[in-house]
Amino acid sequence: DAKTTQPPSMDCAEGRAANLPCNHSTISGNEYVYWYRQIHSQGPQYIIHGLKNNETNEMASLIITEDRKSSTLILPHATLRDTAVYYCTLTDSWGKLQFGAGTQVVVTP
C-alpha cells in the first residue's frame, strides 16, 4: 500500500507557481521522497528527490518539513506542458518505489 497521500486534482494558471502537497507521516529514516510525473500514458518522468534538506533543480523545488512527514513540490512557472499526473513516492535502499494515486495537475491558459 502507498505510504503517501496527495490531493486527487489541482488546477494552475499558466505562468503561476504550482505547489503540490504530499503527506508521508509514516516515512522511515532511510526513505527518500521522490517526485515523478506522468504525461498522458508516457513513462513516469523523474523530477526531483530529497531526504531531509530542501532541493532545487532545473525543473522544480522540493520542500521537506523538518519532521519529514510532509513535502511540497513547487513548479515555479507552470506551462501547459506541465499538465500531468504528479506522483509523490517513497523509496528505501532496495529501490522499491511505492506509487499512490497521484495528483492530476491541469495547467490552464
Place this chain on the structure above:
Amino acid sequence: DTAVSQTPKYLVTQMGNDKSIKCEQNLGHDTMYWYKQDSKKFLKIMFSYNNKELIINETVPNRFSPKSPDKAHLNLHINSLELGDSAVYFCASSQALGDTQYFGPGTRLTVL
C-alpha cells in the same frame, strides 16, 4: 539516444498465449525493474534485478518470469495470459539499488 527502451509498444493477444516484452537500457546502470500500471492507473513494482540477480519479487503469479541475459537487458515473459494481465508494463533502470529510477515508454498489453 534512447535511455530505456521497450519492445513492443503495443501487444494484443489471446487468452492462454505466451508472450515476452523486452527492455534495454544504454545508461550503464546495474539495476533494472518491471512495473505494472493497471486500468486504475496505479503503478506497482513487480521485479527488480541488480547485476543480473533477482532482488525484489513482489506477489506476482509465477506465470510471470523475468530474465536478465546481461545488465543492459531485462525481459518479461508471461505464460498462459489472462484477461487480468491487460495493463501497461513499464521497465525502469537505476545506477544502483535505491538510486533514481528512469522509466521506459511502456508496453500496452491487451489480452482478448
